Amino acid sequence: MSEDAEEVKRLLAIKRKMEKRVEDLKAELEEAQSILEVINSLILSKGFKRADTIAKTPPVTPETPEKFKEVIQLNTISGEPLARIYVGESKLKVVLDKKLDPSTPPFKQFLIERVLEKMHEKDLKLVEAGQLKPSEVFSYEIINDGNLVSEIIIKNFNEERLRDLKSSIRWTLEKMYEKTKGKGALET
Numbered sequence: 001m002s003e004d005a006e007e008v009k010r011l012l013a014i015k016r017k018m019e020k021r022v023e024d025l026k027a028e029l030e031e032a033q034s035i036l037e038v039i040n041s042l043i044l045s046k047g048f049k050r051a052d053t054i055a056k057t058p059p060v061t062p063e064t065p066e067k068f069k070e071v072i073q074l075n076t077i078s079g080e081p082l083a084r085i086y087v088g089e090s091k092l093k094v095v096l097d098k099k100l101d102p103s104t105p106p107f108k109q110f111l112i113e114r115v116l117e118k119m120h121e122k123d124l125k126l127v128e129a130g131q132l133k134p135s136e137v138f139s140y141e142i143i144n145d146g147n148l149v150s151e152i153i154i155k156n157f158n159e160e161r162l163r164d165l166k167s168s169i170r171w172t173l174e175k176m177y178e179k180t181k182g183k184g185a186l187e188t
Contacts, residue, residue, distance in 0.1 A: 034128050068093070074170040082173040085166065092154040092162070094169055099148035104176045107149070111172040116140045116154075119161060 068086040075081055086093040102108065119138045126132035136156050143151035157165065 031128075035124060039124070072166060074166070074173065076174050076177065080177075082170060082177060085169070087162065090156055092152075092157060092165065094152040094154070096150055096152075096173065098173070098177055099145055099150050100173065100176045100180060101147065102142065102144065102149050104179050106172055106175055111168060112142075115164070115168045119157075123156070 070087040072085040081097040123137040141153040
C-alpha cells in the first residue's frame with residue numbers, strides 16, 4: 001500500500017470516529033434538553049420563587065402529628081434522640097432533635113448527593129420516559145434555622161423509599177452528631 005492510501009485510510013477512520021462522536025453529542029444534547037424541559041415544568045408547577053426570598057422565609061413550624069399517619073423516632077445506637085419523621089400520604093417531615101451544621105459530613109456527600117438527589121434523578125428519568133407525572137417526582141427541601149439544619153421536607157415517596165430514607169437519615173444524622181458532639185450540637 002502506498003503512503004497516500006495509508007493516510008486516506010487513517011483519515012477515514014478519524015472521520016468515522018468524529019461522526020460517531022457528533023451523533024453521541026447530539027443525543028446527549030437532546031437528553032439534556034428533555035431533562036431541562038421536565039425541570040422547567042416542575043419549577044412552574046411548584047410555583048417559582050427567587051432564591052433570595054426562600055432564604056428569608058422563616059423555618060416551617062412542625063405540623064401536629066394528627067396530620068400524619070405515623071411518627072417515627074430516630075435515635076442513636078445509644079438511644080439518644082436524633083430526629084422525628086412525620087409520615088403523611090405523600091410527604092415526610094423530618095424534624096431534627098439536634099440541629100446540625102449541613103457542612104458536616106456525610107450530610108451533603110451522602111444524604112443529599114447519593115440518596116436524595118439519586119431518587120430525584122431516577123424520577124426525572126421516569127417522567128422523561130412517560131412513566132411518571134411531573135407532579136409525582138420525588139423532591140426534597142432542607143430547612144435551616146440560621147446556619148443549622150432543622151428540618152427536611154420530602155415529597156412523593158413510596159414504602160420502599162421510606163425504608164431507605166429512614167435508615168439513610170438515621171445513619172447520616174448519627175455520623176454528623178458523633179463528629180459534632182465535642183463541638184456541641186445544639187439541642188432543640
